[in-house]
Amino acid sequence: MAPTSGHKAMQKALQGWYRHSHRDLPWRHTRDPYAIWVSEIMLQQTRVAAVVEKYEQFLQRFPTVKALAAAHLDDVLTVWSGLGYYRRARSLHQASQVVMHHLHGKFPTNQAGWRQLPGIGRYTSAAIASIAFNEAVAVVDGNVERVIERLCGERHEGEPLWDRANELLAAQHPGDWNQAMMELGATVCLPKQPQCLLCPLHGWCKTRGATEPQPQAKRKRAELWYAIHAQEDRVLLVQRAVDHSLMAEMWELPSIPAQKEVEPVHRLRHSITDTDYAVFVLRGRARKPVGKWVTHQEAHQLALTGLTRKILRLHFGREQA
Numbered sequence: 001m002a003p004t005s006g007h008k009a010m011q012k013a014l015q016g017w018y019r020h021s022h023r024d025l026p027w028r029h030t031r032d033p034y035a036i037w038v039s040e041i042m043l044q045q046t047r048v049a050a051v052v053e054k055y056e057q058f059l060q061r062f063p064t065v066k067a068l069a070a071a072h073l074d075d076v077l078t079v080w081s082g083l084g085y086y087r088r089a090r091s092l093h094q095a096s097q098v099v100m101h102h103l104h105g106k107f108p109t110n111q112a113g114w115r116q117l118p119g120i121g122r123y124t125s126a127a128i129a130s131i132a133f134n135e136a137v138a139v140v141d142g143n144v145e146r147v148i149e150r151l152c153g154e155r156h157e158g159e160p161l162w163d164r165a166n167e168l169l170a171a172q173h174p175g176d177w178n179q180a181m182m183e184l185g186a187t188v189c190l191p192k193q194p195q196c197l198l199c200p201l202h203g204w205c206k207t208r209g210a211t212e213p214q215p216q217a218k219r220k221r222a223e224l225w226y227a228i229h230a231q232e233d234r235v236l237l238v239q240r241a242v243d244h245s246l247m248a249e250m251w252e253l254p255s256i257p258a259q260k261e262v263e264p265v266h267r268l269r270h271s272i273t274d275t276d277y278a279v280f281v282l283r284g285r286a287r288k289p290v291g292k293w294v295t296h297q298e299a300h301q302l303a304l305t306g307l308t309r310k311i312l313r314l315h316f317g318r319e320q321a
């Protein structure tokens, strides 16, 4: 779509707002494709605050794609621990090896090329290509979808939604435009209470927040039961199976059946995706428990599940974890 003068004014308004109002996040200070790639993978389904901390640790430990490709997967999972969705870390590691071994260490320079790499879909490839290589391709995530729906006053899905996003795109500065749309959705055009009076697109918006809020998905509840075998500063851990569909090969406490009559040593809450878990940790009673004994300092060098890390911190004291 050729931009009209109204369309251009709208683009200018959003870009001006973004320049002055965006959150100062570490990956916004770089155009390095590797760093942007890492941030985009981490940001999938993870809160920005959790990513900020891990992003810097990850880049310190694996500062280049070469360093990541040469690393052992266990080390990558250890640094990733706490972010969840470990399949992302495996794919990132695998893709780094494809870049080093099949692309001679050179990154693809467009969306189509990035999309060939493991773990990179349409959204991530468009984000990296537009931010790091200035390719004029729009991104659509949940925030962008909501902004477009409210702005245009109609709901699009699938291909028509991507088409609409590409029509709106400011092709001269696609990376900034994409980030501005996502930032607007994350900070102003909020799911429940859009802040329309603060919105740079207010003058062009067809709905100004008058759409029905989307029903929130109902969260599930479940219980998890674990045994903790601890002797002084040592603890027994077990490794999840290599073919486990979730968090394969990560380390955790042995899980046990529910035992309502026993008083737990620890009770805590933990959320994973759409489920809130009540977690009960009982003192281990097995005579010859199967697993690996490690000191709790050694435990934190392993690829622990996020929940296990939380329990060990609780058990051994926050200051030592």
Ligand code: SF4
Pocket: 147, 150, 151, 188, 189, 190, 194, 195, 196, 197, 199, 200, 201, 202, 205, 206, 207, 208, 209, 210
């Ligand atoms: S005016 Fe309101 S509804 Fe429209 S894009 Fe801005 S925040 Fe969203």
